[in-house]
Amino acid sequence: MNYFTQALAWIADPENLHGDGGLLARSWEQIWYTLLAVLVASVIAIPLGYLVGHTGRGRGLVVATSGAARALPTLGVVTLVGLIFGIGLFAPMVALVLLAVPSVLAGAYAGVEAIDPRTKDAARSMGMSEWQVLTKVEIPLGLPLLIGGLRSATLQVVATATLAAYVGAGGLGRFLFLGLKTQDYPQMLAAALLVMVIALILEGAYELAERQAAQRLRTH
Secondary structure, three states: OOHHHHHHHHHHOHHHHOOOOOHHHHHHHHHHHHHHHHHHHHHHHHHHHHHHHHHOOOHHHHHHHHHHHHHOOHHHHHHHHHHHHOOOOHHHHHHHHHHHHHHHHHHHHHHHHOOOHHHHHHHHHOOOOHHHHHHHHHHHHHHHHHHHHHHHHHHHHHHHHHHHHHHOOOOOHHHHHHHHHHOOHHHHHHHHHHHHHHHHHHHHHHHHHHHHHHHHHHHO
16 A cells, blocks of 8 residues: 555544544644735735836835745744744744735736736826726726736645644644654645645635636626
């Protein structure tokens, strides 16, 4: 019996599925950490991206800063913040938000920048204010690229969220680190497979959202 078969058997074992530390609970924690990190990153990055895309100001600084954030080693950030603030969810959440911000930011300002300037000029010539141009023209037309940025951020975060277990938080990383410690490779593979399944489900959800956004643009 190979590791893959053993991993599937480990997942199917009812003893591993249920309970506070079971696969279902840890899978939900993995999803929750991902959604929370992307939400916080969106609150930070989307308004900033729209500001940069609409005004054209500060683009170089924003790109450089987000690139620097992307280059930070996630495990290093988790370790550093964990040493300062202690074990728990705060340290990995800081790292996951830093990981998500560049993609969301890029999707926000790229969506605005990609709009034909003539479309914006036409809206202004109709008497729209700058706020109306942003909210009624730029944001709706830029939505597909924003969703693409959110999609990229979410897929990066859902895999990296396994590091939350490194500083005592939950998620499927618990099984990865425990399996590594005990040399239980089927358990490690089972956790990795579940992370992949969650990523594929989220990928499918974003694919549907992008198609719907594109279809709405074609019908308006």
